[in-house]
Amino acid sequence: MSPLQACLVFSAALFSLGLIAVLVRSNAILVLLGVELMLNAANLNFIAFWRYGPTPAEGHGVVFVVFALAVAAAEAAVGLALVIALHRHQRNVHLGDARRLHG
Amino acid sequence: MMHLPVQLTWLIPTLPAAAAAVIAVVPARRPGLGAGLALAALAGSLILAVLALGGALADPATRLTHTFTWFAVGHGAIRLGWLLDPLGTLLAVMVAAVGLLIFTFSLGYLREDPRAKQFFCFLSLFAGAMLGLLLANSLLLLFVCWELVGLASYLLIGFWFQRPAAAQAARKAFITTRIGDLGLLLGLVWLQDATGTLLLFDGGRGVLEAEALSTLAGATTVGGLAVSTAIGLLLFCGAAGKSGQVPLHVWLPDAMEGPTPVSALIHAATMVAAGVFLVARVFPLLAADLALPLAPVHALSVVAAVGAVTSLFGAAVAVAQDDIKRVLAFSTVSQLGYMMLAAGTGAWTAAIFHLLTHACFKALLFLGAGSVIHATHHEQDIRRLGGLRERLPVTGATFAVGMMALAGVPFLFSGFWSKEAILHAAHGWAVSQLPFLVALAAVALTAFYMTRLLAEVFAGAPRGHGAETAHESPAVMTIPLVVLAIASVSLGFLGTPWWPWLQRTLDPTFKAEAGGAGLMAVSIALVATGILAGWTRYGRHPRSDARAPDPLARSVPRLHGALAARLGCDELYAATLGRLNAALAAAASALDRSVWDGCVRFLARLGVYAGIVSRETDEKALNGGFNAAGDGLRASGRAYARTQTGDAHGYVWMLAAGFVLLALGALLGEAR
Numbered sequence: 001m002s003p004l005q006a007c008l009v010f011s012a013a014l015f016s017l018g019l020i021a022v023l024v025r026s027n028a029i030l031v032l033l034g035v036e037l038m039l040n041a042a043n044l045n046f047i048a049f050w051r052y053g054p055t056p057a058e059g060h061g062v063v064f065v066v067f068a069l070a071v072a073a074a075e076a077a078v079g080l081a082l083v084i085a086l087h088r089h090q091r092n093v094h095l096g097d098a099r100r101l102h103g
Numbered sequence: 104m105m106h107l108p109v110q111l112t113w114l115i116p117t118l119p120a121a122a123a124a125v126i127a128v129v130p131a132r133r134p135g136l137g138a139g140l141a142l143a144a145l146a147g148s149l150i151l152a153v154l155a156l157g158g159a160l161a162d163p164a165t166r167l168t169h170t171f172t173w174f175a176v177g178h179g180a181i182r183l184g185w186l187l188d189p190l191g192t193l194l195a196v197m198v199a200a201v202g203l204l205i206f207t208f209s210l211g212y213l214r215e216d217p218r219a220k221q222f223f224c225f226l227s228l229f230a231g232a233m234l235g236l237l238l239a240n241s242l243l244l245l246f247v248c249w250e251l252v253g254l255a256s257y258l259l260i261g262f263w264f265q266r267p268a269a270a271q272a273a274r275k276a277f278i279t280t281r282i283g284d285l286g287l288l289l290g291l292v293w294l295q296d297a298t299g300t301l302l303l304f305d306g307g308r309g310v311l312e313a314e315a316l317s318t319l320a321g322a323t324t325v326g327g328l329a330v331s332t333a334i335g336l337l338l339f340c341g342a343a344g345k346s347g348q349v350p351l352h353v354w355l356p357d358a359m360e361g362p363t364p365v366s367a368l369i370h371a372a373t374m375v376a377a378g379v380f381l382v383a384r385v386f387p388l389l390a391a392d393l394a395l396p397l398a399p400v401h402a403l404s405v406v407a408a409v410g411a412v413t414s415l416f417g418a419a420v421a422v423a424q425d426d427i428k429r430v431l432a433f434s435t436v437s438q439l440g441y442m443m444l445a446a447g448t449g450a451w452t453a454a455i456f457h458l459l460t461h462a463c464f465k466a467l468l469f470l471g472a473g474s475v476i477h478a479t480h481h482e483q484d485i486r487r488l489g490g491l492r493e494r495l496p497v498t499g500a501t502f503a504v505g506m507m508a509l510a511g512v513p514f515l516f517s518g519f520w521s522k523e524a525i526l527h528a529a530h531g532w533a534v535s536q537l538p539f540l541v542a543l544a545a546v547a548l549t550a551f552y553m554t555r556l557l558a559e560v561f562a563g564a565p566r567g568h569g570a571e572t573a574h575e576s577p578a579v580m581t582i583p584l585v586v587l588a589i590a591s592v593s594l595g596f597l598g599t600p601w602w603p604w605l606q607r608t609l610d611p612t613f614k615a616e617a618g619g620a621g622l623m624a625v626s627i628a629l630v631a632t633g634i635l636a637g638w639t640r641y642g643r644h645p646r647s648d649a650r651a652p653d654p655l656a657r658s659v660p661r662l663h664g665a666l667a668a669r670l671g672c673d674e675l676y677a678a679t680l681g682r683l684n685a686a687l688a689a690a691a692s693a694l695d696r697s698v699w700d701g702c703v704r705f706l707a708r709l710g711v712y713a714g715i716v717s718r719e720t721d722e723k724a725l726n727g728g729f730n731a732a733g734d735g736l737r738a739s740g741r742a743y744a745r746t747q748t749g750d751a752h753g754y755v756w757m758l759a760a761g762f763v764l765l766a767l768g769a770l771l772g773e774a775r
Binding site: 019022023026031095096098099100101102 | 747751759
């Protein structure tokens with residue numbers, strides 16, 4: 001197994017773990033955690049394809065990742081603010097209870 | 104001495120007018136503030152008017168004018184202006200001074216009236232408009248102010264509008280003067296059309312200057328009248344309406360329904376004299392046709408005839424009136440006729456002289472009457488007055504001065520001198536001696552009815568409750584009486600035949616004529632006859648109680664009855680013009696109700712039917728389609744809303760499922 005394949009297998013596992021967390025946990029904070037895991041799995045793929053790709057000398061992959069991390073940080077701030085607002089409304093962060101968006 | 108620059112003339116009328124505007128918004132619970140403002144503004148105007156008079160007297164021959172453009176239209180422009188000459192400024196000083204005294208008197212007279220604030224507002228408006236009228240150098244500006252004083256007069260006659268008689272009198276005054284004003288307006292339009300300007304003096308191009316006058320006198324119109332005669336007569340219509348000349352005199356006696364200070368200021372001293380002022384102002388225009396010996400009628404002859412009829416009519420009717428204010432009102436009518444007579448015979452300076460002295464002593468008499476009315480709790484009927492000599496000493500003494508001035512008691516009193524000037528002019532009139540004889544009769548009648556009034560009110564014993572409990576009015580009311588009494592005596596010396604200062608100032612070409620001694624003796628004899636006749640009938644044996652008949656009614660009952668009914672003028676108008684008007688109104692009403700209302704109702708019915716048809720099509724046909732479309736939209740929206748569960752987790756599951764399906768699709772597509 002080449003190092004690239006190993007990396008991709010690892011990142012796929014990480015993504016799946018994150019997705020499972022998002023799908024099955026009902027605590028909003030843990031769902032956010034899962035989202036972060038999935039994001040970082042994607043970031044790992046960027047790094048891996050860059051490192052083992054045709055032009056490892058240029059910093060393309062790192063730039064992508066830095067951007068993605070910055071956006072992820074902003075998204076986490078918004079997500080946590082949403083979680084706090086949710087807590088204010090219903091005194092818990094249980095996603096099953098937050099059904100006010102129904103049409 | 105400081106003179107008022109002619110450019111600042113506008114300040115004189117504007118001060119009281121602005122005061123009226125401010126008083127209108129002053130809180131009503133502080134009437135003192137409004138009255139103070141009115142007094143201060145008028146005092147300011149008086150000072151400015153005196154300064155203006157000083158400027159005009161310094162050089163009477165030159166006229167100070169200030170012209171400005173009101174607005175431009177087409178190729179021309181409407182120009183207004185101010186004029187400072189001895190005539191206007193002298194009268195402005197008189198109006199401001201008499202007005203100031205009457206404002207002061209009103210402080211006492213209306214102390215208990217809750218609407219005193221409005222009263223001072225209207226009075227200020229009147230003073231502003233009147234001053235503007237006197238100082239205008241444009242007939243248009245004069246007309247604007249003329250209508251404004253008419254409005255103020257209407258508001259003030261109807262000041263106690265809760266009383267139907269007052270509201271009625273205000274309407275009557277407004278409508279009657281409007282009839283005259285229609286003539287004035289027509290005259291102005293004609294004048295503007297004929298000369299292209301309404302400025303009085305405009306450096307040679309004004310309507311009162313030689314060029315325009317010769318044009319107007321040279322052209323003839325219907326009936327061979329010179330244009331200047333026709334225009335002059337139209338202008339005289341306005342003057343006759345305002346100055347209560349027969350046949351437009353009917354409003355003036357009724358105007359006495361207003362508060363007495365108003366009667367004194369507006370309906371005796373100033374506004375009613377505006378007609379005489381107008382005649383004096385446009386005198387060159389009225390006199391322009393004298394150069395045409397073949398003219399069918401001269402404008403001034405009409406003026407003299409109307410004045411003569413009015414002077415005799417007013418004096419005769421005044422003899423038989425029982426209301427203290429009505430006697431004075433008819434006396435005013437008569438005196439205004441006198442002034443018109445003087446102007447008509449060419450002696451407009453004598454008319455203005457009499458205007459000035461009359462303003463003082465008639466204001467004095469009216470304020471004296473107001474003081475009597477105030478003291479006797481609104482008793483105006485002379486049959487229930489009497490014996491007020493001891494109870495109202497100041498009012499009685501000043502009223503006697505006013506009476507003697509009006510009756511023309513010789514030498515000391517101003518009325519004698521001004522009346523003398525008028526008689527002299529009438530005697531010297533070349534056209535006819537009739538006005539002179541009429542004026543002589545009016546002299547005797549005036550002395551008679553004034554003696555009657557004085558005797559009935561002040562002599563004898565009280566004949567009513569109001570007269571028994573009367574007390575002298577406060578100082579704020581008696582001081583103006585005293586001041587006016589002094590002026591009623593002293594003003595006469597401005598125009599005696601030996602030193603006609605006033606006449607010379609007004610008209611630099613005036614020449615004093617000698618040889619009036621015989622005339623003077625005749626008039627003194629007539630005055631003495633009148634007073635003696637009045638005294639023997641009313642003074643020597645005062646009537647015992649209020650129901651005792653008038654001595655005149657006993658000796659000549661039919662004549663007395665006709666005079667007491669004012670010779671039936673009001674009834675005549677009611678029977679002719681009033682009935683004609685009512686018939687026209689009824690016809691118009693019938694036409695409205697049957698013809699026009701029918702058309703309108705038919706159109707309305709058409710509209711209603713169209714509406715019904717429109718509603719039916721809407722409800723039956725159009726609404727079905729729109730309702731169906733709306734229902735479909737609502738159903739599809741409801742179905743779609745069902746997918747929006749609001750469950751965040753469910754959304755993520757669907758996302759994941761969708762992703763898996765996409766991925767499977769991609770893999771399968773690649774495998775194929």
